[in-house]
Amino acid sequence: MSTRAVCVRCGGLRSSFEAICPSCGHRPDGEGLLIAWLLSEHNLDETGIERVQLRIRDGEAIRPSARMLDKARRALGTHFSTDAGLSGVEHAGLLAVNLLLTPLVGWVLFAWWRTARPRAALQALRLTLPVTVLFTVLVLYLMSPR
Numbered sequence: 266m267s268t269r270a271v272c273v274r275c276g277g278l279r280s281s282f283e284a285i286c287p288s289c290g291h292r293p294d295g296e297g298l299l300i301a302w303l304l305s306e307h308n309l310d311e312t313g314i315e316r317v318q319l320r321i322r323d324g325e326a327i328r329p330s331a332r333m334l335d336k337a338r339r340a341l342g343t344h345f346s347t348d349a350g351l352s353g354v355e356h357a358g359l360l361a362v363n364l365l366l367t368p369l370v371g372w373v374l375f376a377w378w379r380t381a382r383p384r385a386a387l388q389a390l391r392l393t394l395p396v397t398v399l400f401t402v403l404v405l406y407l408m409s410p411r
């Protein structure tokens with residue numbers, strides 16, 4: 266699906282709010298994605314798009330209100346690009362906890378992060394699933410009569 270979106274830096278048009286701007290190379294990320302969404306057809310009609318293009322080309326800084334940002338955040342709630350995923354420390358910590366204590370922690374985090382941090386949740390799952398299998402096999406092995 267192609268939706269027109271205005272580049273917040275140069276006012277050029279892109280085919281998607283998360284795309285790299287063909288005119289200036291700007292690529293929105295993090296909070297910038299919220300603004301990019303607000304400056305797209307997801308949020309603006311034809312006239313709104315043209316008006317915001319003019320404002321940006323006039324050099325006006327686009328500062329959406331907290332309410333507008335919230336609207337974008339809700340619309341993009343499960344959007345992967347707004348979730349940076351697990352940090353290196355979180356990654357290592359989760360792996361250690363999974364291995365040394367119980368893989369249950371990974372499953373709890375997965376359930377907890379699923380909506381707010383979908384990318385982190387998937388990474389937690391990817392770490393936890395193999396450990397769970399390993400754990401189960403080990404337990405079955407230790408419990409089997411010899």
Ligand SMILES: [Zn+2]
Pocket residue numbers: 272273274275276277286287288289290291
């Ligand atoms: Zn641009």
